[in-house]
Amino acid sequence: MEFSVTYIGMLQTPFTTPFQEWLDGMTLIFNLGYAMAIRGYFLLLLIGFMIYVTGLSDTLSKALVITGVILYVAGPPVINLFAGMLGVGVISVDEALATWMNFVGISDAEFIHLLIMIGGILLSVCGLSGAILYFTPASSDLKARGQSLIVRAFILAPVLAFFQLVPWM
Numbered sequence: 001m002e003f004s005v006t007y008i009g010m011l012q013t014p015f016t017t018p019f020q021e022w023l024d025g026m027t028l029i030f031n032l033g034y035a036m037a038i039r040g041y042f043l044l045l046l047i048g049f050m051i052y053v054t055g056l057s058d059t060l061s062k063a064l065v066i067t068g069v070i071l072y073v074a075g076p077p078v079i080n081l082f083a084g085m086l087g088v089g090v091i092s093v094d095e096a097l098a099t100w101m102n103f104v105g106i107s108d109a110e111f112i113h114l115l116i117m118i119g120g121i122l123l124s125v126c127g128l129s130g131a132i133l134y135f136t137p138a139s140s141d142l143k144a145r146g147q148s149l150i151v152r153a154f155i156l157a158p159v160l161a162f163f164q165l166v167p168w169m
Contacts, residue, residue, distance in 0.1 A: 023088065030083045031099035034091040037075025039100065039108040042163065044068030046115045049159050053126050053152045112163065119160050127153035 036043075048064030051057060083091050101107060106114075130149025133142045 026083075026086055027088050028099060028103075030079055030088055030091050031096045032103055033079045034076060034093075034096040035100035035108070037071050037079060038093065038096065039112075041068040041072040041075070042108075042112050043115065044071065046112070046119055046159075046163065049156050050115075050119050050122050053122060053149075053156045055148065055152065116160055116163055119156065123153050123156050123160060126150075126156075 044064045045068040048061045048068060050061075051064065052061035080090055083089060097108070104111065126149045130146045130153060133146025134150060136142050136146070
């Protein structure tokens with residue numbers, strides 16, 4: 001008897017508050033995803049190239065770069081498709097960037113500039129340590145590792161120059 005009274009009471013209670021909280025949470029997730037798709041792919045590309053320069057994990061660096069490219073190409077339409085299917089609505093660029101600003105705390109331009117600065121430091125360290133290893137006559141293994149670091153640093157240099165010039169293009 002008590003079960004049926006509770007069940008009928010639950011049916012008569014409006015579910016607007018939990019549903020609205022869920023909808024607000026999904027809107028936040030989709031806004032962050034959209035901001036990541038339109039601006040955050042820089043993050044994946046730069047981090048992927050920086051990991052590649054250090055030689056820590058070539059597989060991870062390639063996966064990050066490929067994920068960044070795929071996110072840039074397919075991210076916004078897929079996110080808007082899923083947002084439409086869940087009833088959130090179309091995600092706009094302004095809402096996504098405002099959510100990014102509230103969530104991360106710094107603008108995307110400042111974030112990219114910070115990554116470029118870290119990449120420049122990493123480029124200098126890898127280039128210098130590669131030159132030291134290359135010109136150390138101790139063994140051929142150190143020479144090969146130094147040559148690899150120098151070449152990888154030369155690969156990162158135009159990428160950082162491109163991302164440094166992107167805001168003025």
